[in-house]
Amino acid sequence: MRNIRISDAVDRYIEKHGKFGENYDDVLRRLFKLPSTGVPPSPAETTLTASVARRTRREIATREMKAGMTGTTLSVGFENEAPRTWELPHNKQDKAQIRRIRDLATEYAVGRGATDGQRNAVGKAISEAGYYLTRPQIPGI
Secondary structure, three states: OOOEEEHHHHHHHHHHOOOOOHHHHHHHHHHHOOOOOOOOOOOOOOOOHHHHHHHHOOOEEEEEEEEEOOOOOEEEEEEOOOOOOEOOOOOOOOOOHHHHHHHHHHHHHOOOOOOOHHHHHHHHOOOOOOOOOOOOOOOOO
8 A cells, every 4th residue: 555645635625525434545446437446444544534524634744843942043853854943033022023933934844744733833832932923811811
């Protein structure tokens, strides 16, 4: 069995044409008019269900990524690559600049195949250093 990477648009198309209980291989076989293998899918295969509409799909990282802050410097790096750094503003209220740096770092990660969790790790590193794009939630308010 092979693993392939597909765009979000192709993924949505497959999901749109899938029937409840089908996995991606079943849908593609039907769309390409290929014969069924007759072999039931393994539990590891993704099956199209009602939860697909909610976009609950588990991604598994194929490369380790580290995101962290040292002072006001954000660092994002993947295994076997030198990390990339961005300088955040000293003023933690400069939301436009914080958002710009977060977006640049996230775009960098996405360009290297980052999973949703790895993309979220970029934002988490920034917020854990006290740079917030939304007001922190205060219980009871």
